[in-house]
Structure formats: structure tokens, C-alpha cells
Amino acid sequence: MFLTSLLTRNPGLADVAADLHRRGDIPPDTYVMDLDAVEANAALLAAEAERLGIGLWFVVKQIGRNPVLARAIARHIPRFAAIDAAEARRLHAVGASPGNLGHLVQIPRRSLPELLAWRPEAVTVFDLGNARAVSDAARLLGTVQDVLVRIESAEGAGYPGQEGGVPLAGLDAFAEAAERMPGIRLAGVTAFPCVLCDPETGAPHATPTFDLAVKAREVLASRGHTGQKLSAPSATSVASLPLLAERGATHGEPGHALTGTTPLHAADPHQPERPAYVYVSEIAQVLADGRPAIFGGGFYPRGHARTALLPRTGTRLGVQETPAENIDYYRLLDPPPGHGAVRVGDTALLAFRTQVFVTRSTVAVVEGIASGVPRLVGLYDAQGGELR
DSSP: OOHHHHHHHOHHHHHHHHHHHHTTSSOSSEEEEEHHHHHHHHHHHHHHHHHHTOEEOBOOGGGTSOHHHHHHHHTTSOEEEESSHHHHHHHHHTTOEEEEESSSSOOOGGGHHHHHTTOOSEEEESSHHHHHHHHHHHHHHTOOEEEEEEBOOOTTTSOTTOOOOBOGGGHHHHHHHHTTOTTEEEEEEEOSOSEEEOTTTOOEEEOHHHHHHHHHHHHHHHTTOOSOEEEOOSSOSTTTHHHHHHTTOOEEOOSGGGGTOSHHHHHOTTSSSOOOEEEEEEEEEEOTTSOEEEEOSOOOTTSOOOEEEETTTTEEEEBOOOOTTSOOSEEEBOOOSSTTSOOTTOEEEEOOOOOGGGSOOEEEEEEOTTTTOOEEEEEEETTSOBOO
């Protein structure tokens, strides 16, 4: 999905990644991250958001909750949106500030005292039960916690495994009950996904769910709640920030833009964010019919991996589809055009849509690529734990 863009705009990253693998410094099933490019992308996003008067909460699940990358991003975007308690702990431990907690996954009630003690800017709640739990925990801490109401996605617009939220029609009743909870303040709304990219052009556009979030904020305003936040996550990038500003959003939550890998970046190589990662595997075996199999472990069902580059020969081979319900022990490539073009152990480079935190991959962080003096900073697991 992103291989052509990577080879065009950040070829040094591909060269360094291939060299690290050839030397045995990184294993197959490794995401190689360009630290300098990630930080530069964060700086671009922060500058555009400041120009438009929009706040940002950064998201790292797609790059593996990595401490080195998180610290670099936080130098420009200080606050994070954590999808769950484990991610919040990892980011808090490296010194980033909590922005929006409970972003996609509600905070377990037994974890609330710990996380609320960090004084997050906002906590997202999906229903009255979670709102009450946040209120009770905040009262025990002697604080009042700002909460964002997660609005239920428009019909047919949500994703399996991400169900929930307050229906727009039920928001008045929700607010009436929540207003009686002394430990919380209704500080705004959020929903997901608010922005998506056109499958053909990559251009960002507002979704019907975004419309519901705008209406929801109006409902809360009519009840006397002022200064309401509206966080509009999904596909937040330099290109989509003006859309958020135009529709009255106060916050975006950039994730894939930090590595230059939103769908818009696949369609338009002229976006300001540079590609900042490449996936490294190797030929594990060659089937009797000539199809090479590369080691898996890092593939994401919605990743849209399409081609792989074999640097030894410069050959690009198609990546064959595989059912999402199967474990990716291997991933098959199209057979090469000639015999002997592929050898067991050959490096394979790919670039596709990532969600590193759901993989069993290694993450390698590299700096100095643009200056011509690359250095491997370290190896980490998919949850951000240091390997060496």
C-alpha cells in the first residue's frame, strides 16, 4: 500500500532496513522506524494545528507503544490519547501527558484511581455506568474529572469490536443523569470514525458520525454546558486538520500521519508527512509451485499489503491475499518471473497499514538516516518493552 511512496520519498530508510537485516542486526518480522521522520511529522502536525487553533492528542498503537518514538512525538505534541489502560501506563511512564483516556476502550474501574490521579485532560465515557465509575473515583481523589461523551456511530458506520456509545436520541437523558454526578463535568463529545479517506483519491471527508458529534455538542450546549470540546479522531493529518477546524472540532488524534501512512499518503506522494517505517521479513521457504513464503507475525488484516521488494535482486512481487481468520505464520508472494530469482534468507521489504500493538513483531528504531549516518537506537517488542 505504501511501498512506492516509501521508495520515492524515504529510500534511505529502505536501504538501512535491508542492510540491518542482511547483517543480522534485526530479525524478520521487524518494523523499522525512522525516528527523525516521525519527529519531523509530529512537528508538522503541531504547527498546522496551532495555526488552526486545534488541540492534538497523539496515538501510538499503530507504531507499537514505543518509548523512544513517544518521547520524540511528545516534544511537539505533549498530550496523548490512549486507547486503553495499558497504553496509558506506557506513555505516562515516558513522561508524556494524558490527554484523552478511554479513547476506544473504557478504563477498567479498578484502574480509574491510578489513571485519574494523573489529571488527564479528558476521559471518554460510553455509558452511565462508566460515567458513574469515573465520578466515584474522582470524588475519592477530591477532584472533578472532565469527561467526553462517546456518541454512538451512525448506522452502519461503526466497526465490529468498537460498538457502544450514547445514541444521539438518548443524549438528553444521559446528560440529565450525568449532571447529578458530583465527580465529573460534561466537557464535550467524541465519536469514531469522524473522518475517512476516499478509497480512490485518498481525500479526507467527514462521516455521518461526525455530523452526529456536532449535533451532540449542540445538545449539551442547549443544556447550558459551555466551552465544549469536540474530538474528531480518525485520519487526522495535515491535510484533514482544516476540515476539522471548518466543522468546529477542537481536537484531532493523529496516529498514522506520524508515519506518513494514512490512505491519503498512499494515493498522494506529495503530502507533507514523510513515510517513516518499513516492515522487514525474509524468504522462509519456496513452495513447489514457485511461490515464496515470507515469515509473518506482523500482518494486520486491514493492512492492504500489496507488494514486497526483494532488495538483493530489486524484484517486486505481489503479496497474495490471506483470510483474516488464519494466523499469519507465513505470507505468500507471487512466484517470480524467473527460476533462481529467490533464495531462502533473502530480505523482503513491505509497507502497509499498521497496528503494531496487535502483532508479535519487533520494532527497531533508527536515527540519522537523513544525515547519512544511520544508527540503530534499539530493539523493542510490540508493546514498547526494550529487547536490547
